Amino acid sequence: MGGDFGPRVTVPAALQALASNPRLKLLLVGDPEAISPLLANKNAEQLDRLQIIPAEHVVANDVKPSQAIRSSHGTSMRIALNLVKSGEAQACVSAGNTGVLMGLAKMMLKSIEGIERPALVTAIPNLKQQKTVILDLGANINCNSRMLVQFAIMGAVMAEDVAGVKNPRVALLNIGEEESKGLDNIREAAMTLRNSELINYIGYVEGNELLTGKTDVLVCDGFAGNVTLKTMEGTIRVILSLLKSPEGQKKKSSWLMKIFRKLLLKLIAKRFGHLNPDQHNGATLLGLRGIVIKSHGAANENAFKAAIDQAVQAVEKQVSEKIAVRLDAVLPKSE
Amino acid sequence: MGGDFGPRVTVPAALQALASNPRLKLLLVGDPEAISPLLANKNAEQLDRLQIIPAEHVVANDVKPSQAIRSSHGTSMRIALNLVKSGEAQACVSAGNTGVLMGLAKMMLKSIEGIERPALVTAIPNLKQQKTVILDLGANINCNSRMLVQFAIMGAVMAEDVAGVKNPRVALLNIGEEESKGLDNIREAAMTLRNSELINYIGYVEGNELLTGKTDVLVCDGFAGNVTLKTMEGTIRVILSLLKSPEGQKKKSSWLMKIFRKLLLKLIAKRFGHLNPDQHNGATLLGLRGIVIKSHGAANENAFKAAIDQAVQAVEKQVSEKIAVRLDAVLPKSE
Numbered sequence: 001m002g003g004d005f006g007p008r009v010t011v012p013a014a015l016q017a018l019a020s021n022p023r024l025k026l027l028l029v030g031d032p033e034a035i036s037p038l039l040a041n042k043n044a045e046q047l048d049r050l051q052i053i054p055a056e057h058v059v060a061n062d063v064k065p066s067q068a069i070r071s072s073h074g075t076s077m078r079i080a081l082n083l084v085k086s087g088e089a090q091a092c093v094s095a096g097n098t099g100v101l102m103g104l105a106k107m108m109l110k111s112i113e114g115i116e117r118p119a120l121v122t123a124i125p126n127l128k129q130q131k132t133v134i135l136d137l138g139a140n141i142n143c144n145s146r147m148l149v150q151f152a153i154m155g156a157v158m159a160e161d162v163a164g165v166k167n168p169r170v171a172l173l174n175i176g177e178e179e180s181k182g183l184d185n186i187r188e189a190a191m192t193l194r195n196s197e198l199i200n201y202i203g204y205v206e207g208n209e210l211l212t213g214k215t216d217v218l219v220c221d222g223f224a225g226n227v228t229l230k231t232m233e234g235t236i237r238v239i240l241s242l243l244k245s246p247e248g249q250k251k252k253s254s255w256l257m258k259i260f261r262k263l264l265l266k267l268i269a270k271r272f273g274h275l276n277p278d279q280h281n282g283a284t285l286l287g288l289r290g291i292v293i294k295s296h297g298a299a300n301e302n303a304f305k306a307a308i309d310q311a312v313q314a315v316e317k318q319v320s321e322k323i324a325v326r327l328d329a330v331l332p333k334s335e
Numbered sequence: 336m337g338g339d340f341g342p343r344v345t346v347p348a349a350l351q352a353l354a355s356n357p358r359l360k361l362l363l364v365g366d367p368e369a370i371s372p373l374l375a376n377k378n379a380e381q382l383d384r385l386q387i388i389p390a391e392h393v394v395a396n397d398v399k400p401s402q403a404i405r406s407s408h409g410t411s412m413r414i415a416l417n418l419v420k421s422g423e424a425q426a427c428v429s430a431g432n433t434g435v436l437m438g439l440a441k442m443m444l445k446s447i448e449g450i451e452r453p454a455l456v457t458a459i460p461n462l463k464q465q466k467t468v469i470l471d472l473g474a475n476i477n478c479n480s481r482m483l484v485q486f487a488i489m490g491a492v493m494a495e496d497v498a499g500v501k502n503p504r505v506a507l508l509n510i511g512e513e514e515s516k517g518l519d520n521i522r523e524a525a526m527t528l529r530n531s532e533l534i535n536y537i538g539y540v541e542g543n544e545l546l547t548g549k550t551d552v553l554v555c556d557g558f559a560g561n562v563t564l565k566t567m568e569g570t571i572r573v574i575l576s577l578l579k580s581p582e583g584q585k586k587k588s589s590w591l592m593k594i595f596r597k598l599l600l601k602l603i604a605k606r607f608g609h610l611n612p613d614q615h616n617g618a619t620l621l622g623l624r625g626i627v628i629k630s631h632g633a634a635n636e637n638a639f640k641a642a643i644d645q646a647v648q649a650v651e652k653q654v655s656e657k658i659a660v661r662l663d664a665v666l667p668k669s670e
Contacts, residue, residue, distance in 0.1 A: 064515050127573055138510050141518055175473050175561040180399050183476055183558060207562040208569030220562075223518060226510040227542040227559050228566045234543030235570040238462055 001030030001076055002058035003095025003304075004297045010095065011038040013304035017312075018046040020305075024312060027089055029053040029076040055079045058096065061297070065099030072104055081108045084290040091291035091311035093282075095299055101292065102139045102285060109290040112320060114327040117143075118287035119151050120222070120294060122229070123163050128213030131163035135219060137283050138226035145188035148172065148219055152193055152201070153330050154286045154323050155217035161317040167200050168216035173224055174204035189219070198330045207231075282307030284314055287323065291315055336365030336411050337393035338430025338639075339632045345430065346373040348639035352647075353381040355640075359647060362424055364388040364411040390414045393431065396632070400434030407439055416443045419625040426626035426646035428617075430634055436627065437474045437620060444625040447655060449662040452478075453622035454486050455557070455629060457564070458498050463548030466498035470554060472618050473561035480523035483507065483554055487528055487536070488665050489621045489658050490552035496652040502535050503551035508559055509539035524554070533665045542566075617642030619649055622658065626650055 001010045007030055014026050028035055032052050039047060055076035059068050072078045077096050083089035085108050094101050102118065111118055121135035133155045140147060152170050159168035172190055174182040179190070181204060193201035205215050207228050220228070281303035285292040291314045295307035314320075336345045342365055349361050363370055367387050374382060390411035394403050407413045412431050418424035420443050429436050437453065446453055456470035468490045475482065487505050494503035507525055509517040514525070516539060528536035540550050542563050555563070616638035620627040626649045630642035649655075 062513070127577075141510065173562065175476065175558055175565075178397070206569075207565030208572070210566055210569055211573040212569065223510055224559060224562050227508065227563050230510075230542030231545055231563045231566040232570045234541075234545055234547065235567050236574070237543065238546040239571070239574055242462075 001028065001035065001055075001095075002061070002097075003295065003299065005095075006058070007031070007034045007038055009299065009301055010304055011035055013299075013301045013308065014050065015039075015042055015046060016301065016305045017308040018049055019043070021309075021312060024308075025049045025051075026308075027051050027053050027080075027083060029055050029080040029083070030058070031055065053079060053083070059100050061097050065097065065103050068097065068100045069103045069107070072100070077101060078104055078108070081105055081290075081292070084292070085109055090315045091293065093293045093295060093304075093307050093311050095295040095297050095304060095307075097297075098138060098294055101294055105285055105288055105290075105292045109288045109292070111287050112289060112324045112327065114331060115150050115154070115287035115323075116147050118285050118292075119147075119154060120225075120283040121151075121155060121158055121286045122283040123158065124211070124229075124232075126211050126213035130165060130213055130216065131159075132210065132213065132215060133159045133163060133168070133217045134210070134225060134229065135217075135286065136222040136225050137229055138222040139285065141221060141223040143185060143221035145185045145192065148185060148189035148221070149192045149331070150287070150327070151219045152189070152199055152217065153326050155219055156199060157319060157322045157326050158284070158286065159216045161319060161322060162313055163216065165216045169200050169202045169214075170217040170219065171202050171205035171209075171215035173207065173218055173220035173228065175206065177204050177206065179204075185221070196330055198326075282310035284310060284319070286319070289320060291320065336363065336370070336390075337396070337432075338630065338634065340430075341393070342366070342369045342373055344634065344636055345639055346370055348634075348636045348643065349385065350374075350377055350381060351636065351640045352643040353384055354378070356644075356647060359643075360384045360386075361643075362386050362388050362415075362418060364390050364415040364418070365393070366390065388414060388418070394435050396432050400432065400438050403432065403435045404438045404442070407435070412436060413439055413443070416440055416625075416627070419627070420444055425650045426628065428628045428630060428639075428642050428646050430630040430632050430639060430642075432632075433473060433629055436629055440620055440623055440625075440627045444623045444627070446622050447624060447659045447662065449666060450485050450489070450622035450658075451482050453620050454482075454489060455560075455618040456486075456490060456493055456621045457618040458493065459546070459564075459567075461546050461548035465500060465548055465551065466494075467545065467548065467550060468494045468498055468503070468552045469545070469560060469564065470552075470621065471557040471560050472564055473557040474620065475557040478520060478556035480520045480527065483520060483524035483556070484527045484666070485622070485662070486554045487524070487534055487552065488661050490554055491534060492654060492657045492661050493619070493621065494551045496654060496657060497648060498551065500551045504535050504537045504549075505552040505554065506537050506540035506550035508542065508553055508555035508563065510541065512539050512541065514539075520556070531665055533661075617645035619645060619654070621654070624655060626655065 001007045032054050057075045059075045059077045080092045084092045117140050119136035120139040123131040123133045126132045135151050135155050156168050159165045281299050283294045293307050293311045336342045367389050392410045394410045394412045415427045419427045452475050454471035455474040458466040458468045461467045470486050470490050491503050494500045616634050618629045628642050628646045
C-alpha cells in the first residue's frame, strides 16, 4: 500500500468499497502495523471479507522504474501482482509509480497474446451523456502503428463492455482531420483501421473533441494521452477554482451573490462531477492476463474507492478474455 | 484573403483594426471584386489607410502542403509574404492553411540565423493574471532537442516583450516532473537548458499546469502543443456550453435562476474571456526574418481583428530582432 499517502487513504477506501459491495473481498497488501490500527472497531462483517497480506516495503517513487523493478522483491506492489498471477486475487489496485507498475505487471502477468505493450486506459464522461474511452494515458510514450491498432481494439472492447456502447466509434487523436496530418505511426494505424471491418473507425479527432462525444474511443500514444487528459483535468480545476473564489468580485459578494454562486456551483457539480479527477480516478492497465488498476498517486479516499470499483467492474465484465477474442478476430494470428 | 470565410470576415476585421489604431496601414491581398463591395460607404479616413493588392487565387486547403507550395504562384498568401520580404509590409496575417503558411514563409522570408525551424506560438492568460507563452503549436510535429532549446529562447523573448514578464520562467511540457521522465529529445533539451545561465529554466511541467501560471514559457513539440491547446479550448467550450444551457435543469429555470445564470456567465466571461479562442486568436510564426501571424481558419471578425492586433504588437516590439540577439547570447555561433 504505497502511493503518496499510503494506508491512511487506501484502508478507509477499502472499507468504503466493502460496505458498498457485499460480494467484494479485499486483500490489503502492506505493513500490518500501519493497516491494523485503521481497522479497529470497524464493521465485523466487512472485516470478515478483508485480509491483510504483510509486505515489508513499498516501491520507491524516486528511482528509475528499471531500478525499482530490479529491487522490487518484498514490495507490496510485487506481492499484490503475485496474488493475481497465482489466482488468489482477480485484480490488483495500486497507487504506486506508473512505470514500475507497468513494468512489473508486464513481467509477472504477461501480455495477452498479440498485445505488444499494455496500455493505460480510462473512460471519461462526455457531452452526449456517454463515456469516451481514451488510451494510452502514459504507459507507452513511444508507440508504433501496430501498438495504436492494438489500443484501438482494446479500447473498443472497453467501450462496449464497460461504457456500454454498441459498435463504438474509434478515432485516432491527431492535430487535424485531413488524412495527410500527423505523425507516421498515426497515419499508418489509420490505414489499418480503415481497412478493418470489425472496427468502427471514424478517422482523426482533435484535442478539442475530447469531451464532446464525437468518438467513443480515442486512441493515442501515452505522451499525447497524458497531455490531453491532464490538460482537461487542469482546465476544469482552474475553472472550478475561479468560480469558487472569484477574485476582484469581492464588492459584489452580497448574500444574494453568495446564494447565486452556491446554486450555480451545485449545478456545475452535477454536470461536471464526473470530470472531477476524484471521481473518474482509476486507469486500467489493459492488455495483460489479469486486471491491474492504476490509481492517481495523490488519490483521496473517494478517488481510491473509485479505482477499486473499476477493478470490480473489469473483473465482472471479463475484459481481458474479451480482448483476447477480439484481437484474434481483427488481427488473426495467421497474418 | 483565404481562410474558411474569406473577405466577408477579414475585410470587416481589417476595418475594425483601422478604426482602433490610427497609425495602422493595411494592404488587403485578394480578389478586388470580392473585397471592394465590402468597403462601400465606409469611413474615408480609414479607407485612405487601406490598399487592395490583387491576387487571383487563394491557397487550396485540401491538398498536401508541399503540393500547395509548388502551385502557390499568384495566391494571396504568397503575394502577402512577398510584401513582407520586400519591406512593403512589416507583417503578414493569414487565416490559411498552417502547413502551407509555414512552408512558404520559411522559403520566402528565411529563418533567423540559428533557428532550424520556425515555431507557432501564442500567449494564453493564466491564473496569476499573467500570460503563459506556449510553443510549438503545430508547425513542427517532430522536434529534436536543439529545436526545443531554440523554442525556449524564442518563447523567453516573447514572454519578456509581448507578455511583459521579467526573467521569464521556462519549462518543458512533459508527463511527469522527475528528470527521468519523457521522450529523449525532451530530456536532452532539459540538459542544455539547465546549463544555460541566460534562460530561467525551471524543469518539467505537466498538462494540468497550462493555466495555473506555474511557468511563463511552456516548450513542447508541435504535436503535444496542438493537443494541449485544443484540449484546453475544447474543455472551456464544453463547460461554457453546459453553463449556458444546462439540460435537465429546465424545471428550475425560474426568472430568479435565469438571473443567477446571467450574473454568473458575466463573471465567467470576465474571468475566462481571454481563454475564449475568439479573443486569443492569432499564433505568431516565430523565428523568421519577418512577422507572420496565423489566424484560426474559422476565425470570426473579432478573432481575426485580434490576429491583426497581434501582428502590430510583434512589429512594435521588434520580436524578430530581439530573438536574433538572444540566440547569439545563449547559443554563440562559435559553438
